[in-house]
Amino acid sequence: MAAQKLAQTAQTALLYEVIVWPKPGLVDPVDSGSHQDMDIFTFMNSAVSLLPYFQAAGQAGQTFAGTDLWELFQQLRQLGQDAEQTMFLATNQVNTHKGAIFSLGIAVGATAYYCQQHDFSVLGVQQVVRNMLKGLTKHDFNEQTTDFSQTLTAGQKQYRQYGMTGVRGEAEAGFPSVVQGSLPFLRRQTGYRQQRLLNTLMFLAAQTADSNLIKRAQSVAVLPWIKQQVEHFFALGGARSSAGQDFLTDLNQSFIQRNLSLGGCADLLILTIYFALLEGSL
Ligand SMILES: CC(C)(COP(=O)(O)OP(=O)(O)OC[C@H]1O[C@@H](n2cnc3c(N)ncnc32)[C@H](O)[C@@H]1O)[C@@H](O)C(=O)NCCC(=O)NCCS
Numbered sequence: 001m002a003a004q005k006l007a008q009t010a011q012t013a014l015l016y017e018v019i020v021w022p023k024p025g026l027v028d029p030v031d032s033g034s035h036q037d038m039d040i041f042t043f044m045n046s047a048v049s050l051l052p053y054f055q056a057a058g059q060a061g062q063t064f065a066g067t068d069l070w071e072l073f074q075q076l077r078q079l080g081q082d083a084e085q086t087m088f089l090a091t092n093q094v095n096t097h098k099g100a101i102f103s104l105g106i107a108v109g110a111t112a113y114y115c116q117q118h119d120f121s122v123l124g125v126q127q128v129v130r131n132m133l134k135g136l137t138k139h140d141f142n143e144q145t146t147d148f149s150q151t152l153t154a155g156q157k158q159y160r161q162y163g164m165t166g167v168r169g170e171a172e173a174g175f176p177s178v179v180q181g182s183l184p185f186l187r188r189q190t191g192y193r194q195q196r197l198l199n200t201l202m203f204l205a206a207q208t209a210d211s212n213l214i215k216r217a218q219s220v221a222v223l224p225w226i227k228q229q230v231e232h233f234f235a236l237g238g239a240r241s242s243a244g245q246d247f248l249t250d251l252n253q254s255f256i257q258r259n260l261s262l263g264g265c266a267d268l269l270i271l272t273i274y275f276a277l278l279e280g281s282l
């Protein structure tokens, strides 16, 4: 599949995700959730700035001719680090899409590589991601090579404290929360796209050890709590019911009061949208 088409699909996924409302704690068109330093316009600036990055990630995958896919990942990671700078320039130094740059860049690169020889298939792309990222968590969390005198990121801290592998573990496993989880879930949803995507976000919230949520809650006890909230939401009928909509509006307020957010789940929703658009199920 052409790099241009993959890049446009990735960018569309960023824009679809941010327009979904009401998302607990996250930026949406109505409020900035628990993020005072950004709003929907910041996200639009960020999404617009990232198109050349996704094109470059697609081109890297489309032209990669080596045998060791770890080398392709090294290329993608360098492009991703440059894209982070592009994002910070576009957003006045606010982190809007750091996790999405990483996860979606990998997905675009892997899709383009897979489509050198095959028609698009989500499971085929997942296998490429797994082959490409073998050993990623071991590599990144290596005690010998990590400089612990530097400030640690939330992901690094949580690995040391709880052994949780966060976005790296999810990526290395080929994004199973999406490919075996939220994507099949989204395919089964009915109703407006807003409702289907809100339900999918909440599905992800119950499944994910989101390092952004844990960091802000300062405790892993937030994970069983959010799972209960999700169960309650679906028991009320989910986003297609007015009780479910009211529940989400209240949950957004309680997220804002506690300064909680679901940044990692938002990224996984973006990835779900990307695959759904490519396979034509959204
Ligand atoms: C791996 C990335 C995302 C950086 O991770 P970092 O440790 O800085 O952040 P952290 O782990 O706290 O999370 C980053 C983001 O991932 C997303 N996220 C959180 N949890 C999850 C999850 N379970 N699944 C998917 N995404 C998640 C969120 O958006 C979060 O903000 C990426 O930015 C990167 O590779 N940066 C360069 C780092 C680098 O070069 N390392 C070299 C080491 S040798």
Ligand SMILES: Nc1ncnc2c1ncn2[C@@H]1O[C@H](COP(=O)(O)OP(=O)(O)OP(=O)(O)O)[C@@H](O)[C@H]1O
Pocket (backbone or CB within 6 Å): 017, 018, 025, 026, 027, 028, 035, 095, 096, 097, 098, 099, 100, 153, 154, 212, 215, 216, 261, 262, 263, 264, 266, 267
């Ligand atoms: N609508 C949204 N879509 C995607 N991500 C969102 C949205 N709203 C908020 N975020 C996420 O919130 C995160 C920023 O939250 P926060 O300021 O807590 O993180 P940070 O300290 O900059 O970095 P880290 O995520 O590494 O902890 C970003 O990763 C951003 O992805």
